[in-house]
Amino acid sequence: MTTEALALIVFVPLLVAAGMVVLPRSWLGLLIRIGLLPLPFLLLIPTMEVVDNGAYRVVLAGHDSPLGIVWLLDPLSLLMLWLNVGITLLVSLHASFSFPPSDQPARRFWPLWLILFASMNALVLSADLFNIYVTLELVTLAAIGLIAVEGKPAALRAAMRYLLLALMASLLYLLGVGLIYGQTGVLDLYLIAEHLEPAWLTITALALMIVGLLIKSAIFPLHAWLPAAHGNAPGPVSAILSAMVVKVSVYIIWRLWFWTAGDWDLDSAATLMGILGGLAIVYGSVAALVQQRLKMIIAYSTVAQLGYLMLLFPLASTLAFQAASYHLVSHGMAKAAMFLAAANILRSVGSDRLSRLAGIDQRLPLDVFALALAGVSIMGLPPSGGFLAKWLFLEAAREQEAWGWLVLVAASGLLAAAYLFRVLAVMCLHPRRRLRSDRRRRAPNLASVAAILLAVGAIVAGFASAPVLDLVAAGLPPGLAP
């Protein structure tokens, strides 16, 4: 059953996307539902499997590695699958309003949207270095098409820049894969560990792959493409880009670092990764503080928040792993909620310049509420998922007496609070707010509900953390298990 369910989780959205190219436009609404709605139910079957047995291998075409490709479902990949399915479904609720199936752009948007969804599912399941390369390409290309789908010049420019950098990143990753395959003759992520010794050539190969993936996940100082791309894409696309697309590359780095090279001595490299993360947090927050457009502030906030995921490398403990995984979940929901709320505001006001947003809390209370709720989680205020993740990071740092990281995590919450309160102050406390009473087109209410649902999810994550944390603890990499 699990094999069938996993295959359908990847292939249903892919086949539906292909169907959208062939079938007439009147079918589009139905196809969207077929491609998305069965997925949570299908995902229950693998969940049962993981809860009962811990992990599950699918040997594709019946040819086990090293000959064929294997999918590995373990607690971490299950978490990523749930995150992708949950966020994509909620964001799709918003997208069904911003790209209604009856409109012309919908025929361009939805096939790419479903391909992106399917390819991220295939990516997190894959246990094969080359297969990961192909799925990464698919994710990137679909994301680029989606950024440019509305044809606005700024978005086209951003998409082109993203394309060039992402292609370079892919080539770096592929070069690394080629070198590793040349050394070991194996591509299986978990089998390589037995054949690979930390010689200079293999270290270089791994470094090339990780640098490529760092570009794709926009970790400082390789983030240059992200703010323009995430800030100019259509709302639902920005949401999924920040919530999922950059995260799956980080997920692959974790796999390489803790599984493939799990028993290597990488202390100094880990410190370097942590420093990059710290710089990302500081730089992203300061840059967000000086932006004039709401979506750009949120985009730079993503640059900052991605930095936390890098802190896992120097801390490297059970607690740190739980913290980073939980940050992945809560930031995914909070950031998607923020981008959706920002999209509704942009649609309603016609601009997302802060100077135009004074007093919009009266016109768009739901969206401002969603923005504020998600902000609570991003700042790490209790009781929210973001708070819990930061708390776990602090615990992990205290446990190892890594005071530098502890101070960084504690201080970074203040930075996040600074740039988010700047936004909220303009919206809710601006002296001009009473003067504005023009009521123009409002975003459809269900689009706001999607943002609210995600924001509430990020808050609720602060209470209902036990299942996720237990799941992560059950799926620790071999080196970290207590």
Next chain:
Amino acid sequence: MLGIVLDLVIIASLIALAIQVVSGASLFRGIIHFIVMGLTLALAWARLGAPDLAMAEAAIGAGVTGALMMVAYRRLVEITPDHNPSRTGSRSRLALPIAVGAGGLVGLLGLGATLSDPEPGLAGLAVLEALQDEALGNPITGVLLLYRGLDTLLEIAVLLTAFLAAVAVTRREDLDYSITTRDPHTPLVGALLAIIVPLTVLVSVHLLKAGSHDPGGAFQAGAVLAACGVLLVLTSRVSASSQSRPLIGLGIVAGLISFSLIGLAAMLRGEPPMALPGMWAVYFIETAMMLSIALTLVLLFAGTESLRRNQHG
């Protein structure tokens, strides 16, 4: 001895051509050098004993990509007639250090890889061993369809995604017919097509069929078929259309859908997903992929999501 000299000539010309591609005085010269470099690279693959790669490089890397670059150049000239694209802007001061650094890195890695003592290629040996139980003679086709079918399926999805992304950024007013020949009615064009079109179809079908035992396969066959389609676009036998047609849509996704469905159907027989039921499935999937590859490339060349036939007396 002659072999080494030949290899050295290929290597030297590859490096020289690569420099010319990026630093050529004009964009147009860069494109021409890129095509020549693709052909030289095909020679290099042939020298390395990889005829499948050589054919794919020549057909796709040099042929179809070259045609796409040419048509992009043509459009660029058209969109910005004032701005002369043949003169490239001032070169960045970082270009040389980056080029030297990248070249040094690749050279160092290549040297390291050749000097190191790798383990025997486990996957490669496994392919050759497993292939003895199959009716397939070409290990490349075996890897592409039987052992690592998911990679190939996702590559086809990449092509579809590239097409969808290209369509997403193409505006209606971009459709133009300037790439076609000025006078499609000259008798010579018709006679030429009458010879070339059947021949290319024959060649691509042969490549497809040969792929099961000798070098060849869906990608090479699709590229050759695409060349035929490009010729038909250039001679305005078919031209860009904004009206979507179900048959064209079906052609674009035929490869992805047939591979996916056959791969999923394995689970109904109690086999793991992506297991193929027999040689007929290999031929069926390869044919569908060839059509999808060819059609997608022609549509990319024409810069459109659909095509229509033009009548010529």
